[in-house]
Amino acid sequence: MGHLCCAKQKVKRGLWSPEEDEKLIDHITKHGHSCWSTRCGKSCRLRWINYLKPDLKRGSFSAEEERIIIDVHRILGNRWAQIAKHLPGRTDNEVKNFWNSCIKKKLMAQGLDPKTHNLLSSSRSVTTMNNNSDELSRFGYGQSVHPAPFTISPPIKSFDKMKHTGTVDHCGFNSVVPNLETIWPPLIANSNALPSHDQSAEGAIPVPNFQWQQDNMISDHQLLMGFKDQMIDNNSQGSFDFTANGGSSSSSLDYTNVSSSCFGHQQASGFICLDENIWHEEGAMGALNLKQGLQQGQAHQAEASYATTLDLDMIESAFLAAEAEFCSGTTSMENLQWDC
DNA sequence: AAGCTCCTCAACCGCAGCGTT
DNA sequence: AAACGCTGCGGTTGAGGAGCT
Structure with missing residues (x-):
């Protein structure tokens, strides 16, 4: 993966070491999170938002959170950042990953199209609906x-x-x-x-x-x-x-x-x-x-x-x-x- | 134990929007 | 108005772990 700005700046890429995490936390504690510079700024920002922020909720999603994701996704579609706003402590990335790895499959197993939340079956030929x-x-x-x-x-x-x-x-x-x-x-x-x-x-x-x-x-x-x-x-x-x-x-x-x-x-x-x-x-x-x-x-x-x-x-x-x-x-x- | 497949999820990419110069 | 840089977002990738044979 070539991160363009990283390549330009000749800065480190790839997985983060615990030492780097420590440095980043330390830096943000001292200077806030508006000054990204040493590692690629974009990467630092992402690391902070998705992983290091103290108010992040770790661990697996609860049934309630799952329900909220499904319900909000039904209304908003793949707007992960918007969906994540309804789940305190969860990030858009986390929600997106959970959707792709778990919920999507569940919906499909139920015969529902994960994009539209409608039935996958094409047997919809309603002409008249009688009460019989x-x-x-x-x-x-x-x-x-x-x-x-x-x-x-x-x-x-x-x-x-x-x-x-x-x-x-x-x-x-x-x-x-x-x-x-x-x-x-x-x-x-x-x-x-x-x-x-x-x-x-x-x-x-x-x-x-x-x-x-x-x-x-x-x-x-x-x-x-x-x-x-x-x-x-x-x-x-x-x-x-x-x-x-x-x-x-x-x-x-x-x-x-x-x-x-x-x-x-x-x-x-x-x-x-x-x-x-x-x-x-x-x-x-x-x-x-x-x-x-x-x-x-x-x-x-x-x-x-x-x-x-x-x-x-x-x-x-x-x-x-x-x-x-x-x-x-x-x-x-x-x-x-x-x-x- | 080794090799393979599948899955998860952190990280990256590319783009759009916005503000500044 | 145009160029540029920054930020945020959604899509995608791939390392690493789990599970299976």
């Missing part, structure tokens, strides 16, 4: 499916698709769309239906099942569902949780910048963009589980307001702001949110 057992079993519903991570599209891309692809033309999306109801009118909700999802999660409040339909799809790969004016506890943050119908798996969506509102507000609105693998993994049915902050007894109101008017410009600007905040690392996955 054949259709449901075709998409895994009612069977024992492996726990499926939910895939959330990067919000900006979602909007690009919504606004610019022909796929949504039939929904009238290219014209001025006064409300989201025009693109997902048939969220069938039966207010009397009993929830059948996992209610064991603390604070979970069930809402009636609804049925995914092709009309709810905003592109070949995405579904859209929305909510409006959901009652929120004044003192808590509203967050939303998708739970597989039947309770086979649960994946928090808190961080997906899909939830909205809530501090100091009584009501929240927003929408959720879901990738196709939810369709596949969870079958035709899903249940929205309003996890925390919602007041008991408000489930019907939440259900009834799925398909009501939302201002797209407002949502887009909220998305942009949320993404910027999220990418800057100033917002953790747990509290990413915005006011509507």
Whole structure:
């Protein structure tokens, strides 16, 4: 490996000796980390950032860290530095190595494309989604499916698709769309239906099942569902949780910048963009589980307001702001949110 | 024990963006 | 405006260790 600047400066390259590490630590202790000179500056900087900094967490990644990496990667892609900001004590290099050596393989073993987090299988030929057992079993519903991570599209891309692809033309999306109801009118909700999802999660409040339909799809790969004016506890943050119908798996969506509102507000609105693998993994049915902050007894109101008017410009600007905040690392996955 | 393969991860490369001259 | 240097990032490499035959 020829490091250009090293070759020019005729400085040492290769693995670092303990003595050099000591020297570097000593130098930084005395002079700070803004003066790189003797060894190649670039190499020193890297050594410090990736290995010597005192606040670095060593050792293997925890299950929680792994989950965070997968979840953030789903949103940001290979932006390792951004991902690492959500893992205190971990470096971008470390996260990248862990992804390449471990997580990638795990996802592939689950039949998921590590780049898109979608199913690798090309058997996606949804034309009509009926609530019958054949259709449901075709998409895994009612069977024992492996726990499926939910895939959330990067919000900006979602909007690009919504606004610019022909796929949504039939929904009238290219014209001025006064409300989201025009693109997902048939969220069938039966207010009397009993929830059948996992209610064991603390604070979970069930809402009636609804049925995914092709009309709810905003592109070949995405579904859209929305909510409006959901009652929120004044003192808590509203967050939303998708739970597989039947309770086979649960994946928090808190961080997906899909939830909205809530501090100091009584009501929240927003929408959720879901990738196709939810369709596949969870079958035709899903249940929205309003996890925390919602007041008991408000489930019907939440259900009834799925398909009501939302201002797209407002949502887009909220998305942009949320993404910027999220990418800057100033917002953790747990509290990413915005006011509507 | 030797040889081989596979895996991990520290380190390097090349590029882009930014500030300074 | 152009040249230059610095910094930060994502992709890639390869040394060394573990495991297997």
